[in-house]
Structures are given as structure tokens and as C-alpha cells.
Amino acid sequence: NSWFRMQAGHQSDADIYIYDEIGFWGVTAKQFISDLNALGDITHINLHINSPGGDVFEGIAIFNALKTHGASITVYVDGVAASMASVIAMVGNPVIMPENSFMMIHKPFGFTGGDAEDMRTYADLLDKVEAVLLPAYAQKTGKTTDEIAAMLADETWMSGAECLAHGFADQVTPAVKAMACIQSKRTEEFKKMPESIRNMITPPRNSAPRVQDDGPAASRTPVQAAAPVVDENSIRAQVL
Template sequence: MILAVDDNVIRAIGIIWEGDGVYFTRVLNEVERLHNNIVIKLHTFGGSVFDGNLIYNVCNASTKIERLEIIGIAASMGAIISQSRKNVYMVRNGFMMIHPPSGYANGTAKDLKATVNLLEQMEKNFCNDLSATTGKTTKWIQENWLDGSDHWFSAEQALKENLIDGIIENETEVDRFDPSEIENENEVYARYAALYIPNITNNKIETDEMKKEVIEAMNLQGVNENSSDTAVIQALVTRYSALEKKDEDYKKELADLQAKLDEQSNGAVASIIDEAVKAGKIKKEDEPTYEAIGKTSGIEALQTVFANMNTRKPIAGQINGGTDANLDRASWDFDKWQTEDPRGFEALAKSDPEKFKTLFNAKYTK
């Protein structure tokens, strides 16, 4: 899970992995030392039940969290976490999804019985948490919301069911859609994640400093060194447009530059989507959705979405799970890392950026 702190606001975005409960607790404690009016902005498809429970407990116990805002999706364990507080709000185009915890196990009959017992206890906790905030009986929740199916709630429906306390304006524009009609559930999360998850590019380390120098030299507004290339270019074009230039040759040059940038960007988006179709990540008929993401959020955001599609999805309440730390990773390529150990690959980008860049270039530079 990505945690980003801005003054008294903590943005919690992404899948809840093993260890994220401790990570969230540490970040919350640091912010609590400085602020008494903390706002949690949540966007998650769920993940580890154990870590999610820890996040629920520390949020529930905090005396300094003023409100919790669902800014995209609060699904699975994310829905339970959202019930840890009073003053819970959801953006108008957001969704919540509730279903029972799931897991897997192997071994003897005794092992399997132990797993069943654990899942039943988790489900009981879910019922109690949901009952406390909605006023519905645990029996009703068990029969209607934890019956084995995914139950999606729009902001209006969540408010009607007392799952939230109010509806707030959207933080980002996502076309209205019915999540229950989307075949790939990861697509529901990706539609928002593409607009929230920080950009990850093969040359980010080298380009951040260059972006910073350009931004300072041109006094660009609304962007920083962490902004996408698309956003910086747009800010640069806007800055030039605001200058009092009457020279017709300059105006033509500016128009030609914008047209060239648009052409290059559209071509890159089309190429990335075409590769995703060939790789079987998306269907041909889904191309318009991803074209919109590429044009509005930038090429880096589109690459992040497709990269996440290769990521192994964690199972809520995972039993005897995790990656074998003894596997030989020396021969792994980009796709192997994404499939077998995505969190390790994220760490590799920081610990050994040269190796990460080599793998990235081997994947995308043809």
C-alpha cells in the first residue's frame, strides 16, 4: 500500500500487503504527533485481512482522526476499514464492495478444519463491525452481505445503508459505470488507481531533478518534480501561452509544438494499448477506456495500470502464503518479477535502480 502524507492528510492507496498494518501504524503515529485533525483518504481493493484488521484497530482507537474519505474504491478489507470511524464520506463517483473473507490451505484434515475456523472467526468480526455502524443485525448481514457474493454499493446506496455518513464531490473524474457488470474485478480498481498511483518510469531517478530545474526556471504552477511528463509539458505550454507574445511566428511555433506533442502522445498511447491487447491483458473492445486513461492521466499512468495487471493479487486472509525467499532471482526478467514477487520488484527499484532500469528497458525498449 502506498501511504502519502501531506500536512494532516494521509492518503492510503493500493493493495494491503503483509506488513502494511505495521507500516500504516507507524505513519499514523508520526502524523498524530503533529496534528489533531487528521484526514484519511482511502482507495483500496483490499488484501491481507490480518494487516487490514490492524489498520482498522489503530484507526478505531485514534483520538485524532477527524474524518475518513473514500476517494475511489473501498472494497473487501477496505470496506471494513472504512467502518472504523465516524464521519465517513465517499466521493460521488466512488464504490464500496463487501464480501466474506477468503483464504486457502493445504495439509491434513486438522489443518483444513483450523483454516475453516479461522475464516469463520474473521467473518464473525466482519459482521460485528458492519452491525456496529449500520445498525443491522449480524444475522441480516450474514445472510445478505456475507453470503459468498460480491456486493457493490454506489455512494448513494452506501449512504442509504448507513455505511457512510455523507457524499462529497469527486477528487477525480471517472466515467460512471456498474462494477458488477465488469468481468475483470481488477479493472474496477484500475480505473481509479491510474489517476492516483504515483508514476513509475524507467528513468524517474534521472528525470526528477531535470523536471525540478525546468519548473523552477519557468515558474510553472500546479506541478512539481513528481508530476508526470504529460503534466509538466502541459504546464509549460500553458506558461508560454500566458506570456504576452504578439509575434505571429512565435504563435505558429507554439501551435506546431502542441500539435507535435499531441501526435507523439497519442501514438505512444496507441502503441502501449496495442501491446496490451496482443499480450491478452485487455480485450479489443476495451481500448476506448484505456485510451481515455492515457490521454487524461498520461502515458506513465497507463503503463502503471498494465504493469499492475501482471501483479499477483493477494488473497484476503492468506494462509501459508507469501513468496519463497530462497528462489533464485538472478535470471528473472521484468514479467517474472511482476508475477512472482511484485513487492520485491518495488524494493529493487530503490535498492538497485540500475538493475531495475535494465529490466525495464529490456521489457519496453524494442
């Protein structure tokens, strides 16, 4: 697959590259975990990220698989770790970022359709998703969940140096040349994306428009792996 790669390195090391969206036609949790298990008995993972984020439930499954794996993990944010990709980056100890890389955190964002009760149920779901994600950031940074929640509400974009100052990264390295463009429609949803990052994310080639990504309007597309407390025929939740 072109969207991510895992390979065994020297002895008990492995290199993992996530260079696409989380979920959708990108990095699915099912394939990721299958390939992770196939690596066998490894003790260290080098996880390289250049991703605009994606589906929250797929991302949580990937995060949990890495968090409980047992191997030590070094995360390299090679270009951008936005949205759900930034949550996955929190498994790293250390997290290493070039000066010209970025990380973005924001509130859970998604779409639903239905009556007023469906809307209220969906709003409650988004609040629950945020409550699940907050500890990942707080544990890494040492910030309180209230401090993290304020940063999420503001769609916070941070350079490598800013991530280091706020505790999201442990080391900043010299700037590297621009990474290859990511094919994604994320630029349509992010409100405060720096132009230097916007130019790195291009619309997918030969892909049909995705109804659920047209903006903050109700989606007509059901989630494939809905939370058990939500009607999967009417609710779609993502961190985009």
C-alpha cells in the same frame, strides 16, 4: 513510499492516503502505525481511501490503530474501498463518498494447503475472521450482524448513494473525475466487480505472479503473521 502517504496538516490535523493494497507490497500495518505515531499529537485525521483491500490481519491492525488513536476521523472514499479497505473505512465519522465511488464487502476469502484437518481448521479460522469483522460494519450502519452477514455472502458492491442508504456512508458528494489506477491483481478474485471499477485496477508492473492469488485453490504461501491458534506453516488467511 508510493503506496500511502501521511502528512501533518494545519495545526493539529493530518492527511492520510491509502491508495494501494493492504499488506503484501502495499500498506503494511507496521509502517502505517509507525508513521501514524510519528505524526505526534493530532486531533483530527482526514483518511483518503482508494484500495482494493488485502490482508485481513494487516487490515485489522490498521483498523485498531485508527479506532483507538483518539483523533476524530473523516474518511473519504476517493475511488473504491473494497474488502479489507471497507472495514478500515468504518472508522470514519463521517464517511464521505462521491457519487461515482464504490464500496464492496464480502466474506473472508483465502487459501490453505494440507490434510483434511488443516482444511477444517482453516474453515473455522475464516468463520472466526468474519465474526471479528461483522461488528465493525454493524456499529457503523446500525444493521444487525445477520443483515451484514447476508451482504457479505453476496459480495455486495455499493455506489456512494447505496452506501448512504445502507448506513455505510454519511454524506454523498458530486461525482469527481476518475482516480488514478491502482496496481493490483484483485480483479482476478472479485466475482461481481463493476466494469467501471475493473478498469481502475491494473496488474502490478514488474511484479512476479503471486501463487496465492490464482483463485480459490489451496495456497502454498504461509502467512507472515498467522493467528496463534493456527499452524503458521500451513495456513494463510486473507480478506481479498
